[in-house]
Amino acid sequence: MSNNRQPATIYQVAAQAGVSIATVSRALNGSDTVAESTRKRVLIAVKELKFRPSRLGQSLAEGRHAANGIVFPDLSGPYYAEVVLGYEEVAAELGSSVLILSTHGRPDPAGKVMDLARRVDGMVVISRTVADTVIAQVTEIGIPVVLLARPAVGSCDTLNADNVDSAHDLVGHLVEHGYERFGFLGDPAGSPDVHARYEAFRAALRAAGRRSPRAPLRCDFDVESGRRAAARALRRPARPEVLVCGNDETALGALEAAKELDLSVPEDVVITGWDDVMAARYAGLTTVRQPMRELGATAARWLQERIAGNAGPVRRETLATQLIVRSSCGVHDHKT
Amino acid sequence: MSNNRQPATIYQVAAQAGVSIATVSRALNGSDTVAESTRKRVLIAVKELKFRPSRLGQSLAEGRHAANGIVFPDLSGPYYAEVVLGYEEVAAELGSSVLILSTHGRPDPAGKVMDLARRVDGMVVISRTVADTVIAQVTEIGIPVVLLARPAVGSCDTLNADNVDSAHDLVGHLVEHGYERFGFLGDPAGSPDVHARYEAFRAALRAAGRRSPRAPLRCDFDVESGRRAAARALRRPARPEVLVCGNDETALGALEAAKELDLSVPEDVVITGWDDVMAARYAGLTTVRQPMRELGATAARWLQERIAGNAGPVRRETLATQLIVRSSCGVHDHKT
DNA sequence: ACATATGACGTAAGCGCTTACATGGTCTGG
DNA sequence: CCAGACCATGTAAGCGCTTACGTCATATGT
DSSP, X not given: OOOOSSOOOHXXXXXXXXXXXXXXXXXXXXXXXXXXXXXHHHHHHHHHHTOOOOHHHHHHHHTOOSEXXXXXXXXXXXXXXXXXXXXXXXXXXXXXXXXXEEOTTOSOHHHHHHHHHTTOSEEEEETTSSOHHHXXXXXXXXXXXXXXXXOOXXXXXXXXXXXXXXXXXXXXXXXXXXXXXXXXXXXXXXXXXXXXXXXXXXXXXXXXXXXOOOSXXXXXXXXHHHHHHHHHHHHXXXXXXXXXXXXXXXXXXXXXXXXXXXXXXXXXXXXXXXXXXXXXXXXXXXXXXXXXXXXXXXXXXXXXXXXXXXXXXXXXXXXXXXXXXOGGGSOOSOOO | OOOOSSOOOHHHHHHHHTSOHHHHHHHHTSOSOXXXXXXXXXXXXXXXXXXXOOHXXXXXXXXXXXXXXEEESOSSSHHHHHHHHHHHHHHHHTTOEEEEEEOTTOSOHXXXXXXXXXXXXXXXXXXXXXXXXXXXXXXXXXOOEEEESSOOOTTOEEEEEOOHHHHHHHHHHHHHTXXXXXXXXXXXXXXHHHHHHXXXXXXXXXXTTOOOOOSOBOOOSSHHHHHHHHXXXXXXXXXXXXXXXXXXXXXXXXXXXXXXXXXXXXXXXXEEOSBOOHHHHHTTXXXXXXXHHHHHHHHXXXXXXXXXXXXXXXXXXXXXXXXXXXXGGSOOSOOO
16 A cells, blocks of 8 residues: 555564564564464555665675676687576576676775675686785685686686696697697786696697797787787798697687688698687587586585585596687588 | 684774764774774774674664675576676675676576565666566666666666667678578567567668568577577478578577588578677677676666666666677688 | 463564764864 | 854764564463
């Protein structure tokens, strides 16, 4: 009946139903012993007043946010978007809201992360979005942190996609083709994943008895940056036969550079990526597929367990990846 | 000195600094008149105890969450991811945390949205993720809502990307090529944008004096769905010369279907998309570019204003889009 | 019929902050 | 030398819930 502008509180419901607020709370939260007739009266009052319990009041009383956060560099590429989606799906199932925080190109990521820490019961941190010290500070507050695609810090659970096996598969495949001169495109210092990929790539090359590659051709993660770096490399007198790129965006840029220089792929130069984003398929890019959703989903589950108080041993796992061979690394009988 | 497990409260800081909690609050929130010496003492205590004010306590007292939400169908395609990113960036600048909610394929989206409404000061709802009645319920609670890529509801601010002008441009371009038999791929009932695109497409065709297309070839938004629907259409005896697709994913599927049927694009069949996702570029797809980030950013600003209490007139705006001509719609002199 | 167990509900103490108002001390001017 | 003004700070009342504990009436057993 009453149509106030402000949302109703539990007190108004209690008054309307002629009971105490404790009873309202009990009636609403199912549990406890409430007479059926009373519960009905309460529910009617709730409906009439359009009452919805304030999350703040609840959280404060319960001592938990029922929310957790995820920190990522960016959402532009399909990679993080998929991870976030996998994460959000599981978190939602588990009854937690999800707060997001993107750090790339933003001022004061550390401060933002500390801020986030005050609003959540736990959080997932992807890649090297913030310094180790920040992670430490967050866990010190008592907020569980799960690390994703990032080297371990302290005693946080850490989840990664495999870079080593796939690098070996990739190099093995390329070596079968008979290539000799390899180059690596991407900045190992820019992301833990790229770093791991570069190291694994070198190791695999060594294991295959190939010459060590030059220093990596450093560039950012975007297409344009990859294009420029690749163009530089491909103009050199002794240009590499193969350009292994740290991620797909970079590789797509390299494909463009090759085209501009009238080099055909894979005849004149072979190019491979990493991640298997959607565009990779249309560009015919040989790459490594990551279980992106699975990464997010697993992180969400681990986090939930820590929040629930699971004090088990620290988890460090690596999810398997898959080499996807397309046309950019040489001619095959495959289609697609 | 003291190293407790639980995070410190304002009481402990007050005790340690020898002042009342009111003074601590004042010292921390800058404003009020606090003697410099006192402030210093407080800050020292804060540092020693590693105090961080509880967001819950603050929010409850302030009566605001300092957070807002964004509801979208999915994060798989680049489209929503970009919108969300644009949104998050501005929201962060404005000091709000961002809660996300993805609805596609999830149980009880309406309930989830109502839940979200209890945790935020306002929210953005993209596309037809929930029914109009749910939007109405949310606004009734007093939570401002900004609608994105969705028909207006009640007196919510509503932001859209243009579909009409771009449809005219697109059809105009295709008509110049001399094509006659047009088909539309996508489900107008599936999304407000696709609906608007279909209608505008038909209108443009009529305006150009072309035959009306058949009923749309209904399919979902993903590549696979587009492939199947396109395959069906392209096998018909009088197959369309042009397949205008409601979004890029669908169009990419159509490209695949054409390939499988050994039809070459654009010679045998012309295919166009909508959105200009990254893969579109590599697939040579003619499409319509949307200002995705700008959509998100603008929505965030509008929302903030409403939350701040701006009671101005309802806003309804349409952002301009741009026709991107590539190879899939015919041969041009262009590159890329 | 009486002590006791049981069920249904109310009371009140938090949860951790912000802020209106009250208090007391120090200055200022006449 | 004192009233009034002004600072710096304390007091306490919320904000909207949950929940341990207390209370009262009715049902149970002998």
